[in-house]
């Protein structure tokens with residue numbers, strides 16, 4: 001495997017692979033699914049033994065919450081879902097019922113569990129409004145130098161939004177897609193989204209250090225986007 005060293009990895013000779021192995025097929029982030037763990041480990045390794053807070057939108061069967069619990073031995077792991085997943089709660093896993101497109105429900109989560117997360121991942125409903133409202137609302141609650149990740153950005157592509165039944169979320173000219181928001185950032189270094197409030201847009205434009213869009217060359221077209229927050 002080619003040795004890549006990204007995002008503060010000090011040990012360029014290190015062999016990655018633990019996150020892929022732990023993911024197995026318990027979550028579709030692993031190599032048997034979208035292959036996102038391949039790239040995440042390069043960003044997450046420097047945080048591996050830190051007492052971090054990691055928060056994921058979208059729990060389903062809990063595979064990814066358990067993945068974070070195992071990979072980060074000192075982390076506190078938080079998950080929200082529209083379904084009650086409190087059966088998963090444990091010493092280090094905390095679940096909460098909330099709709100990711102509802103700012104009041106997200107605010108309730110933040111008031112309950114705190115406002116500074118090293119990593120936030122969105123693997124929820126994958127609709128355009130859900131992805132962008134959560135991004136705008138939650139980015140202020142990423143710690144300086146932390147990451148906000150929008151997964152399954154391929155839901156912006158026609159084959160996928162039709163498959164996922166999200167067609168009604170996408171305008172005919174596709175100007176409201178999350179992929180378009182990211183492409184626009186790449187081109188202009190500005191976030192623009194019809195779903196965001198002006199103060200959310202301003203905050204994002206001042207606090208995003210960079211965006212990395214990962215697009216896997218596979219039949220599934222899997223895409224995830226990692227936003228790093230400025231470290232100040």
Ligand SMILES: C[S@@+](CC[C@H](N)C(=O)[O-])C[C@H]1O[C@@H](n2cnc3c(N)ncnc32)[C@H](O)[C@@H]1O
Pocket residue numbers: 026027028029056057058059060061062063064065080081082083098099100101123124125126130
């Ligand atoms: C792809 S699954 C999550 C998989 C999990 N992250 C994993 O990798 O093991 C998506 C989850 O998002 C939840 N979801 C859908 N719409 C949502 C919304 N508006 N707010 C919060 N969660 C939502 C679904 O109930 C489902 O459990």
